[in-house]
Amino acid sequence: MNFKIHDKLIHEVESPEGLLYRMIIIYTCFMTALIAILFLVIGDTTKINFYFFINSCTVTVMVWFIRKSFNIFSRDIHLLAFRVSLFFLLNSSLASMAGGLNLIDRDTASVIAALLYVPAMLVIIHSFNKFIAYVNHNYKSAVSLSLTDELTGLPNRRHLNVKLRELESRAGTICIADIDHFKKINDTYGHEAGDKVLRNMGLRLSSFVKDEIFISRSGGEEFAIIIFDNTNAEDVIRNIKTSVSDGCNGSIGVTLSIGVAIKQKEDSSSAAITSADNALYQAKSAGRDCIMYGQRYRR
Missing domain, CATH: 1.20.120 (Four Helix Bundle (Hemerythrin (Met), subunit A))
Incomplete structure (x- = not known):
C-alpha cells in the first residue's frame, strides 16, 4: 500500500x-x-x-x-x-x-x-x-x-542487525528461539490468540533485557537473543525458557525450541547466526521444547 x-x-x-x-x-x-x-x-x-x-x-x-x-x-x-x-x-x-x-x-x-x-x-x-x-x-x-516490533514491543530485525554489527568484534552468545507449533496455535485458537501469545512473549522476554542482554523478534514466532561477553549465558537461556513455559497464556501451552551458538571474538556474527539456526533445527528434530548448542563456525 x-x-x-x-x-x-x-x-x-x-x-x-x-x-x-x-x-x-x-x-x-x-x-x-x-x-x-x-x-x-x-x-x-x-x-x-x-x-x-x-x-x-x-x-x-x-x-x-x-x-x-x-x-x-x-x-x-x-x-x-x-x-x-x-x-x-x-x-x-x-x-x-x-x-x-x-x-x-x-x-x-x-x-x-x-x-x-x-x-x-x-x-x-x-x-x-x-x-x-x-x-x-x-x-x-x-x-x-x-527499530521496534509493533506487536511485541521488542526490538525488530533491523535493530537486531545493528546489534550483530556491534557483536562482530566481541565475544558473546547468540540464540534463536522459536515458539513450538505456533501455526497450530493460530489454526486452533485463531490469529487473535496467536497475537496474544506473541504479546505475552514480548512481556516475558523484555524482563530479561539488560545492557549485556539483547532480545528481539527476528520474524514470525522467532526471537533472537544476544548475550554479550557470555555473561552467565547458560543460566540466562534456561531461565528464559522456563519463564516462557510457565507464562500465563490462558489455556494455551507454550514451549520454546532454542538453538545456541557461542561466538568468540575472532568469529563472525553471520557464522554464529548460522550455527544457532542449525542448532534450532536440531532442537526441532529432537522433538522440540529443548535447548541445543551448535558447533563453532569461522568465516
Missing part, C-alpha cells in the same frame, strides 16, 4: 490554517497596494529608488516564508509564535517601504520598523530553539519506532 505525503500548504477554505494564510495574503496585498496608491497620489514618483525595490523584495520573501511555515503541520504554540513574529517582520518591511517613499517620516518609519523587528527576532530565536527540540524529539521517536 503506497501512502504519499505531499509537501504542500494546508489551504482548504474551511480549515483555520487556510483562512489564516489567505488573510495574511489579503492583508499584504492590501497594504502594498495602499502604499503604492498613496505614493502615486501624494508622493513624488521621481523619488522611487533602489531602497523601494529592496523593501518590495523583502516583503515578497517574508510572504513566501510565512507560506512555507504553513507546510508544517503542528499544533505547537511555538509554531504559532513563530508565524506571528514573521508577521511582525512583514509589517517592519512595510513600514520601511512607506518611509523609503516618504509617505511617513523616515525617522518615524525606522523607529516603527525597529520596534517590530527586535521583538520579532527574539521570538524567532526562541521559537527556533523550541522547534529544534521538537524535531529532535520526533526524530528520536521515529528512529525508536523503526
Whole structure:
C-alpha cells in the first residue's frame, strides 16, 4: 500500500490554517497596494529608488516564508509564535517601504520598523530553539519506532542487525528461539490468540533485557537473543525458557525450541547466526521444547 505525503500548504477554505494564510495574503496585498496608491497620489514618483525595490523584495520573501511555515503541520504554540513574529517582520518591511517613499517620516518609519523587528527576532530565536527540540524529539521517536516490533514491543530485525554489527568484534552468545507449533496455535485458537501469545512473549522476554542482554523478534514466532561477553549465558537461556513455559497464556501451552551458538571474538556474527539456526533445527528434530548448542563456525 503506497501512502504519499505531499509537501504542500494546508489551504482548504474551511480549515483555520487556510483562512489564516489567505488573510495574511489579503492583508499584504492590501497594504502594498495602499502604499503604492498613496505614493502615486501624494508622493513624488521621481523619488522611487533602489531602497523601494529592496523593501518590495523583502516583503515578497517574508510572504513566501510565512507560506512555507504553513507546510508544517503542528499544533505547537511555538509554531504559532513563530508565524506571528514573521508577521511582525512583514509589517517592519512595510513600514520601511512607506518611509523609503516618504509617505511617513523616515525617522518615524525606522523607529516603527525597529520596534517590530527586535521583538520579532527574539521570538524567532526562541521559537527556533523550541522547534529544534521538537524535531529532535520526533526524530528520536521515529528512529525508536523503526527499530521496534509493533506487536511485541521488542526490538525488530533491523535493530537486531545493528546489534550483530556491534557483536562482530566481541565475544558473546547468540540464540534463536522459536515458539513450538505456533501455526497450530493460530489454526486452533485463531490469529487473535496467536497475537496474544506473541504479546505475552514480548512481556516475558523484555524482563530479561539488560545492557549485556539483547532480545528481539527476528520474524514470525522467532526471537533472537544476544548475550554479550557470555555473561552467565547458560543460566540466562534456561531461565528464559522456563519463564516462557510457565507464562500465563490462558489455556494455551507454550514451549520454546532454542538453538545456541557461542561466538568468540575472532568469529563472525553471520557464522554464529548460522550455527544457532542449525542448532534450532536440531532442537526441532529432537522433538522440540529443548535447548541445543551448535558447533563453532569461522568465516
